[in-house]
Amino acid sequence: MKTRLTELLGIEHPVMGAGMGGVSYHRLVAAVSAAGGFGCLGASTMSSEQLVDEIRAVKAITAEPFGVDLLTALPDRLMTDVDALIREGASVFVAGLGVPRDAIELCHERGVLVASMCGKVRHAVAAVEAGCDLVIAQGTEAGGHTGQVATMPLVPQVVDAVAGRVPVVAAGGIVDGRGLAAALVLGAAGVWVGTRFIATPEARSAPGYKDALLRTAEDGTVISRAYSGKPMRTIRNDWTDYHERHPEEIQPFPQQLVAAVGAGALHLGADETAEDVDPDREGYPAGQGVGAIDTLVPAGELVTRFVEEAEAALAGWSSAP
Ligand SMILES: Cc1cc2nc3c(=O)[nH]c(=O)nc-3n(C[C@H](O)[C@H](O)[C@H](O)COP(=O)(O)O)c2cc1C
Structure with missing residues (x-):
């Protein structure tokens, strides 16, 4: 399934594994990337040393591209960590909070793409004006820190505002291939999936x-x-x-x-x-x-299912009376 996102990231399927703090460590990230999606480490709960170890652990499992999501609001550490993710070989920096212009410049100088998490149209516009290469439009349905606008109205409005310049990725409440199909129909170039990937054997999680x-x-x-x-x-x-x-x-x-x-x-x-x-x-x-999750599924299998289900949903829809 080729889209602007798969072209930009050099991947097979337009399915990104969200960089979830506490959850997206190397096993999950490597499994998503190895299956042709794009895994992202959630580094907000990691020390700088652990971030480097986790990046190396991903690379020990797969040669496919992956990213790092940094939520940190600490400017000193942000630049050090961005430098580390570039040096260690991540291909995308996902800015989980705001649009740090210095970090964007540093990434671009060294050939790394920058994505920005956005819950409003104006955040997406600001991110693109600051130089971000893709925008992740996250609706209020999403797990973790979230805004007030739902995915269904947010995605097409962000698409109208910025998709002429950069690809838009839909996030929030997407748990299967029907969600991927819907996101594509709304004009997104792919999906950024969090909660569904926690219910996998590879995700790190606290007991219970x-x-x-x-x-x-x-x-x-x-x-x-x-x-x-x-x-x-x-x-x-x-x-x-x-x-x-x-x-x-x-x-x-x-x-x-x-x-x-x-x-x-x-x-x-x-x-x-x-x-x-x-x-x-x-x-x-x-x-x-x-509510749609009733079993643990290996992360790589989920990536394949997302694409197969989306293709079936789109084919079924176009042939419907
Ligand atoms: C456990 C958990 C931790 C998260 N941590 C982060 C984070 O550190 N940085 C970030 O940008 N987003 C974070 N998010 C949000 C996800 O990146 C993603 O946008 C969201 O999970 C998508 O919605 P979904 O859970 O309905 O798929 C987190 C989400 C969850 C569930």
Whole structure:
């Protein structure tokens, strides 16, 4: 399935694995890229040393291209980490927060593409004006930190605003090939998938996370500031319910993040060996597509399924009466 995205990234399928902090480590990223998609490390929960180790671990598994998503708001570390991702061989830097012009320049000087996460049309326009090479339009359905505009209205409006200059990738609530087909019909050049890729054997996760995804219905998530101080879509539980009743106890970002970690309600970057994780309190970010997930599927197989299902959906649609 060729699109502007596959051409730009030099990949086979227009399916990007989201760079999710705490989840998108080397096993998941390598599996997505090796299957012809485009995996991205979620480096927001990694130290700079760990980022380098993770990049090297991806390259030890596959020679296919991959990216790195950095959410960090710390300018010093941002430039060091961008330098590291370029040096170590990532081909795309995904800016999870804002459009750092210095970092964009550095990437372009050294042949690395820059993508920007956007929840509004004006963010996408600003990203393209700052030099970004592709824009990821993320709707409110998405897991993790998210905005207010839904994917269905957001994507075509971002497409109208910037697709004349750069490819637009759709994100938020996309869990199968029908979502990919819909994104293409809306004018996107591919999809950026988060939650569906957490329910894979390769994703890193704290105890209870994958089970929670399998049992949660489409209305089982909530946008809450209870874990980081910023609006984050996560699985509803006792911790989010409590803070819904007591919003006055929520501190701004990043103090609330520190408070949640300190209270044992958030185990950033933890794996299955972590102890004392209570699913009734733990932060398990997930999008509204979660209700469609009822089994773990290897990440590479998911990439193939996305494309096959999208092709079937598009063929079925065009031949419908
Ligand atoms: C556990 C989790 C962690 C995330 N961390 C990041 C992050 O560090 N940087 C970022 O740009 N987006 C992050 N996101 C958002 C994803 O990149 C992506 O846009 C979102 O998951 C897409 O929606 P979906 O989950 O419905 O597929 C995260 C999402 C989840 C579920």
